[in-house]
Amino acid sequence: MTSNCGLYLHIPFCLSKCVYCDFVSFSGRENAFSDYAEAVAREAAYYKEKCKDKFFDTVYFGGGTPSVLPSLLLQKIVFALRKDFNILPDAEWSMEVNPATVDDEKAEVLKDLGFNRISIGMQSTNDDTLRFLRRAHCKSQFEETVKLFFEKGITNLNADFILGLPDQTKDEVVFTANYLFDLGVKHISAYALKVEKGTPLSKMVRENKVNLPDDDFTCDLYDEFRKAALKKGFERYEVSNFAQKGYECRHNLNCWQYREYLGLGLNAHSFIFGKRFHNIQNLDQYISRWMSEKNSVSTSRRLSKDEQKTEFVMLGLRLEKGFSVSEYDNLFNEEFYQKNQDIINRLQQQKLIIYDGEFIRIHPEKFYILNSIITEFII
Ligand SMILES: C[S@@+](CC[C@H](N)C(=O)[O-])C[C@H]1O[C@@H](n2cnc3c(N)ncnc32)[C@H](O)[C@@H]1O
Ligand code: SF4
Known part of the structure; x- marks a missing residue:
């Protein structure tokens, strides 16, 4: 493959865990922040030589909540990436942030570090729902975060939104599409709520402590949302992703278009060098492996031609x-x-x-x- 590649960084820390989330992320592990940044920098150095002929046109900090890391550690990781990889000058630099983790200083630092796209976890426009989800922020904090990034000159903003939440109505999802448009948000990721095993939400569902809409109603919510978003000029370019023209997420597009990407950090997945591989999930082990200069790959597989063909078609059909x-x-x-x-x-x-x-x-x-x-x- 000759096209450019993507670079993904997993930051597995959050302020607190949301009831629905089973992503590999931890709260209360501030003591590991500094070692984790060092481990990621060492992992980047390990891939330097292997990637010397690769050119990266997207860099994506996902999580977890990357913005929870102190500015100095974010700086350390970004400097390591810039030193070790050929990152193109016009690359898309995205970071996922939670509104409760961004203040003026953090927004300024992200801008200075070169981030030009910010994905904000909004999830809902209803404060009662946000409390139920154990989100660390309310609706007005989300609005302040959007304004802050606009002030810093970062206008390529995404909002994550969840469909199928308890008591969510069709009016609410239509309101959300209009509200995000009015705020100037250029991209919306609208995910259907998934009840993941082992989460507090799945326990609540099992114990009949929460009423979730059924699949048909969630489909109706999706349709209402989609129509409202299209009316405002958003285009659906992937099942869950809506963007104003020119604001499609290049990083995710690359993955759906079967381009290579290298993932660094805990549990990060990669598709590069003709293989799919991913890192271990245990935070302390990930750190200790890199501290003793050992690789953190857990499994690695070369795909057969038939598997590659299937993946190419499956990923491509997700796109509009x-x-x-x-x-x-x-x-x-x-x-x-x-x-x-x-x-x-x-x-x-x-x-x-x-x-x-x-x-x-x-x-x-x-x-x-x-x-x-x-x-x-x-x-
Ligand atoms: C890594 S988080 C985004 C950034 C940040 N951690 C935050 O939540 O504010 C990725 C997104 O995945 C979505 N997500 C996570 N778990 C989900 C679930 N069980 N069902 C639907 N969407 C989910 C949420 O919309 C979330 O914003
Ligand atoms: S949704 Fe985001 S903030 Fe909430 S636990 Fe998952 S990664 Fe952390």
Whole structure:
């Protein structure tokens, strides 16, 4: 593969844990911040030589809550990345932040470090819901965070929003689309709530202590939200992602378009050097491995050609524009249309997909059955 790559940094710390979240992140581990930054810097140095011919056009700090790290440690990590990797001058630099972790000084530092895209965890516009979710902020703090970044000149802002929350109404999701537009937010990630095993939310569900909307109603909420967002000029470019023109997240687009990325940090996943691999999940072990100059990869796998083809199609179909058939043909040296003509024609007749001679994409109204359409193409 010759195209540019993405760089992902996992920062596994949060102010507090939200009831629904099973991401690899911890609260109350401030004592590990400094060693963690050192470990990540060492991991970056380890990949320096291996990546000397790679060019990175996106850098994504995700988590957890990267903005919880003190400015000096963020600076240390950013300097290490700039030293060890060929990061293009016009690269997209994104960071996920929680509104409760950003003040004027932090916003200024992020700007100075070169971050040009900020993804803010909003989740809901309802303060009662935010309290229930054990979010560390309220709606007005979210607004202040948006304004702060605007003041610093960072206008490429995303808000994460969750659909299917307790007592969420259609009016509320329409309000949210309009509210985010009015605030000047350029990108919205709208995720359907997933009840993850082992979270406080799943315990509440088991014990009938919370009433969640059923799947049909969550689909209705998604549709209402989508219509309201489109009306305001957001375009859906991926199942859960809506952006104003030119504000699509380049980092995520790269992953869906099957470009390479290197992930550094706890539990980080990578797809590069012809392999998929990921790091261990235990924080203390991750740190101690790098402190003794040992690699932190837990599993690594070279994908077969068939697995690669399936992944290419599965990831591409998540995008509104779908996947390029000629790119597939070039990458895998075969003719996708000729090989899948019957399925393509049948799915077209059923109005489930659209094939325009170059791209194959899901019919815009059929995204709610995306997974079952994808299974038709499993190679
Ligand atoms: C790493 S967090 C974003 C930044 C920051 N940690 C925060 O929450 O403010 C990634 C996003 O994943 C989404 N998310 C996490 N767990 C989820 C779940 N169980 N169901 C739906 N969305 C979830 C949330 O919208 C969250 O903002
Ligand atoms: S949603 Fe964000 S802030 Fe909440 S626990 Fe997960 S990573 Fe941390």
